[in-house]
Amino acid sequence: MEALVDPRPLRGEPISLDLLNTRWRGDQLFHDPDGLAIWLASNGLTDRAPDSEATLGALLRTRDALLALRTDPDNPDAADALNAVLAHGRIRRVLGPDGLPHDEPDVTDPTWLPAWLAADDYLRLLARDPxxxxxxxxxxxxxxxxxxxxxxxxxxxxxxxxxxxxxxxxxxxxxxxxxxxx
Incomplete structure (x- = not known):
């Protein structure tokens, strides 16, 4: 199988911003039949989330919430929408094989994992320096x-x-x- 190439001009941003950047060229990436697979691969999620309509729908809901928050950070509806995405998972602390504590995402439905990771990442960026x-x-x-x-x-x-x-x-x-x- 030929490797899928991400055509977007800006890659390597944190996952929440990378999701926002899928709007590039009129949402071209997610309208491409391989677009979701390309995005999942670009974010190291190919083996962790299905390339499905449900996954795409969750990502689009999350992207809409993030975009609304970027436009108006005080928008309660956008905050509620992002919190609804975050309700699909949580961080679980575990002791790793290296003997050190690790934070792992615990998302019961893998179709929500990419969306949840993007929402959680946005909170991390806000905490770091909005x-x-x-x-x-x-x-x-x-x-x-x-x-x-x-x-x-x-x-x-x-x-x-x-x-x-x-x-x-x-x-x-x-x-x-x-x-x-x-």
Missing amino acids: GRIRECVHENCILTFFDTSQNGRRRWCDMARCGNRAKAARHYAQQTKEAQKG
């Missing part, structure tokens, strides 16, 4: 990222993609302005 969850400032980009830069001033999802476009547009505007003066 100000570092950012949307790309490029006017034509809808991608979300977690700013891990040392100074916390990252503005673009990807410097090579959106950052260079913004710089090129500024340069072009400056050249046009100078040409009109001269």
Whole structure:
């Protein structure tokens, strides 16, 4: 079987933001017949959750709740929707084979595991630093990222993609302005 390739321009973000980023190009990824399988593989969940309509439905509900919270963090309906996803599981503390404590997700229905992990991850990011969850400032980009830069001033999802476009547009505007003066 040929390996499925994730076509999205920004990968490697925490799972909650990666789920938000499935909206890229008009939700193209989840409309592709292999889209859910690609997303599950990109997040290391291929063997842990089924590639099914039920899994996709749970993810879409979670994505809608996350998007509503990004738009309005004080939205009680969005908080309720995210809490409804979280009600499908919990963290269970176990003693691992290495003799150290581990936190394991305990989700009884595997179709909810990816959605639950994304919802739980979003809470983790909020607890870590909600100000570092950012949307790309490029006017034509809808991608979300977690700013891990040392100074916390990252503005673009990807410097090579959106950052260079913004710089090129500024340069072009400056050249046009100078040409009109001269």
